[in-house]
Amino acid sequence: MTGVKKEILRVLREAGEEFVSGQRLCQELGVTRQAIWKNIGKLRENGYQIESVPNKGYRLRSVPDRLYAPDLESRLPEDSICHRVEYHDILDSTNTRAKQLAEQGEPEGTLVVAEQQLAGKGRRGRRWSSRPGEGIWMTLLLRPGLKPAQASGITLVAALAVVGGIRRVCPAEPLIKWPNDIVLQGKKLCGILTEMSSEMDFIHYAVVGIGINVNHTDFPEELEGKATSLRIETGKEIGRQELIIAVITEFQRYYQRYLERGDLSGLLEEYNRYLANREQPVTVYYGMTEDENVTRQGIAKGIDAAGALLVEIDGVCERIVSGEVSVRGIYGYV
């Protein structure tokens, strides 16, 4: 019955201040009055204030600040890449769940969202702090017709989508710390973890996990001074559902452009516009190689179509490839 709740919310939201009659809901949704009444009851139980007036019908008065699959689905456009939202109060990790679904044959476009993750995964085996009620912890399942070597671009596409989504719904101007951290005021706001299953020249699936610090007012001790949230930086509480929809919508736009060309050439200008440290001095840490402590300084120039960072070092433009190194501005984390 998720579909009925989703459709009721969609019709009531579109009607705005107008009442929608029970009869119209029955006709549009193709269900009985009893089904409408029952599902409106369920929505009310979930915190949706739905006014009902005899001879007029129903009107949506207020929506709770919680994550709810039928509500998220009702906000997605018809042609959205995301056709299904699977919501959990608690999960170990949305990436793990999305991979499990993928293995079971779930099609592209399912979005797994959790209020809380008990074992949120960061890159390089790190943990990702994912307390309830504060952030967005979600993973989108994709089945891209790309070669495995092209998959790393998906993470950069997601970074662009997060920046675009945030800029659409709140008064903040985050930047991208190459390749895929989103930062605000020099602190980390969002991390992205893409995992995939592939053969030599074929991707079975990729899952793009996105963690955004949204309404945190503080952080665990180990993240103090390193992480921030949209609420801390803007002083405003941000609607997480609205932000999820904005990020998914932006993702679809950029992802389509990425698939059309098979590289980032159509996205370079936007990515480079939001690149932190562009034309600034950066230190390149070759810590993932055998030369454990080798660092070099240069000027970050932007990315190329393959997603490599171009850094001018001693007058020569070097391609820095993600995964091999890390790059920082010469002051602090970003």
Ligand code: BTN
């Ligand atoms: C990083 O910057 O290290 C990447 C962090 C990615 C965190 C997100 S939260 C949703 C999804 N599920 C996970 O377990 N991890 C990603």
